Amino acid sequence: MDSLIPSTPGKFKMEKNSYMHRSRLHSSIAKLTFWSFVFIGIIYIFFFRAPSSYSASLPSDLSRRSLRTYTYGGATWEKRVRSSARIRSPNGVSVLVTGAAGFVGTHVSAALKRRGDGVLGLDNFNDYYDPSLKRARQALLERSGVFIVEGDINDAALLRKLFEVVPFTHVMHLAAQAGVRYAMENPGSYVHSNIAGFVNLLEICKSVNPQPAIVWASSSSVYGLNTKVPFSERDRTDQPASLYAATKKAGEEIAHTYNHIYGLSLTGLRFFTVYGPWGRPDMAYFFFTKDILKGKSISIFEAANHGTVARDFTYIDDIVRGCLGALDTAEKSTGSGGKKRGPAQLRVFNLGNTSPVPVTDLVTILERLLKVKAKRNIMNLPRNGDVQFTHANISYAQRELGYKPVTDLQSGLKKFVRWYLNYYSVGKKAVE
Numbered sequence: 039m040d041s042l043i044p045s046t047p048g049k050f051k052m053e054k055n056s057y058m059h060r061s062r063l064h065s066s067i068a069k070l071t072f073w074s075f076v077f078i079g080i081i082y083i084f085f086f087r088a089p090s091s092y093s094a095s096l097p098s099d100l101s102r103r104s105l106r107t108y109t110y111g112g113a114t115w116e117k118r119v120r121s122s123a124r125i126r127s128p129n130g131v132s133v134l135v136t137g138a139a140g141f142v143g144t145h146v147s148a149a150l151k152r153r154g155d156g157v158l159g160l161d162n163f164n165d166y167y168d169p170s171l172k173r174a175r176q177a178l179l180e181r182s183g184v185f186i187v188e189g190d191i192n193d194a195a196l197l198r199k200l201f202e203v204v205p206f207t208h209v210m211h212l213a214a215q216a217g218v219r220y221a222m223e224n225p226g227s228y229v230h231s232n233i234a235g236f237v238n239l240l241e242i243c244k245s246v247n248p249q250p251a252i253v254w255a256s257s258s259s260v261y262g263l264n265t266k267v268p269f270s271e272r273d274r275t276d277q278p279a280s281l282y283a284a285t286k287k288a289g290e291e292i293a294h295t296y297n298h299i300y301g302l303s304l305t306g307l308r309f310f311t312v313y314g315p316w317g318r319p320d321m322a323y324f325f326f327t328k329d330i331l332k333g334k335s336i337s338i339f340e341a342a343n344h345g346t347v348a349r350d351f352t353y354i355d356d357i358v359r360g361c362l363g364a365l366d367t368a369e370k371s372t373g374s375g376g377k378k379r380g381p382a383q384l385r386v387f388n389l390g391n392t393s394p395v396p397v398t399d400l401v402t403i404l405e406r407l408l409k410v411k412a413k414r415n416i417m418n419l420p421r422n423g424d425v426q427f428t429h430a431n432i433s434y435a436q437r438e439l440g441y442k443p444v445t446d447l448q449s450g451l452k453k454f455v456r457w458y459l460n461y462y463s464v465g466k467k468a469v470e
């Protein structure tokens with residue numbers, strides 16, 4: 039079919055010329071045939087090819103997200119929102135936690151609630167990974183009095199409404215499209231959540247009165263191809279190795295802008311491979327556990343020349359303490375009515391463990407805890423966004439937030455495995 043449709047008008051002219059000596063009728067049939075092909079071609083491209091390639095690059099969960107409508111409002115709903123966000127301790131704060139049904143979001147929300155802060159969750163419950171795990175986390179939070187509003191950070195009307203009902207003093211912004219490798223499959227979802235969603239949230243935060251202070255999740259991946267170790271906040275972060283990292287880096291620059299123009303107090307936290315109970319099934323420690331138990335082989339990446347791939351795995355409870363430290367030391371935003379009144383706080387911290395562990399050692403620990411030998415398939419680190427190692431310098435967070443991780447990988451994984459076996463009711467007797 040391609041050969042029948044001229045690709046350029048020039049080509050068309052040449053073909054048309056070759057028919058000049060034929061009969062007029064023949065020529066008009068040829069023209070008609072040609073234009074029919076062009077027409078059919080256009081229809082094909084716009085109505086069939088375009089949507090399918092569009093949905094391949096902006097796949098299912100993004101389109102599902104945009105199409106999904108959430109219902110909110112009404113007296114009962116507002117009552118639940120207010121009650122969840124009510125401060126119950128003398129020095130408490132009221133915090134809107136975005137991504138509250140996510141891994142870190144659930145733990146942070148529960149910790150804030152425990153100490154008497156007002157907490158309202160927001161989550162779109164997308165299906166990037168098993169939503170039933172998010173629902174289970176939601177049930178857990180509900181039992182401790184945290185209500186999660188179902189909605190998207192891109193929904194300006196919803197965010198405005200939430201601030202109308204509750205004048206939040208703080209926003210803990212953890213909603214994001216996470217995962218390094220998935221960015222190659224679904225780039226649009228990273229732009230949608232990590233850039234557009236973040237800007238939308240900041241737009242609302244800058245315009246409300248009083249403006250909240252914002253603490254938000256950046257990522258260790260912003261260090262990208264940086265080779266200087268341990269990674270310090272002052273190191274270069276202009277060589278991201280994945281679109282995920284690029285969107286988190288963009289978030290840091292966007293934070294700078296909103297701080298500069300509107301006086302929003304902003305603290306970014308660069309998390310280093312956070313793991314633990316209620317974790318994310320898309321992360322290696324989680325699906326390695328699942329696959330080892332099933333007797334399925336696992337792919338363990340190694341760098342060139344059998345180079346070690348390592349991560350500064352950081353246990354969730356340590357991260358939660360870092361998040362609370364960031365909230366507690368966050369100064370007030372200085373703007374009001376969308377106008378800056380003075381300079382405001384702008385910070386970025388590493389929250390890591392400062393103790394990188396090779397992925398092979400992670401697997402050995404899991405084997406011991408699960409009492410099952412892994413079927414190891416060693417393969418080259420794919421070029422899909424992964425970096426060879428991460429290692430946090432945490433002295434700045436230590437000084438400013440009192441951040442001090444205390445959990446080594448062995449102890450943290452033990453807690454994870456115990457939770458995993460219990461949650462998925464695995465009959466095996468592992469982890470003594």
Ligand SMILES: O=C(O)[C@H]1O[C@H](OP(=O)(O)OP(=O)(O)OC[C@H]2O[C@@H](n3ccc(=O)[nH]c3=O)[C@H](O)[C@@H]2O)[C@H](O)[C@@H](O)[C@@H]1O
Nearest residue numbers: 216217218257258259309310311321322337338339397424
């Ligand atoms: O700290 C961070 O900034 C990031 O940490 C994780 O990203 P990553 O460290 O790549 O975590 P995993 O996907 O769980 O991978 C952990 C290690 O296992 C390796 N891996 C992963 C998958 C696999 O099949 N085999 C394998 O050896 C990876 O190369 C990596 O070294 C999270 O997924 C990101 O959302 C987060 O921002």
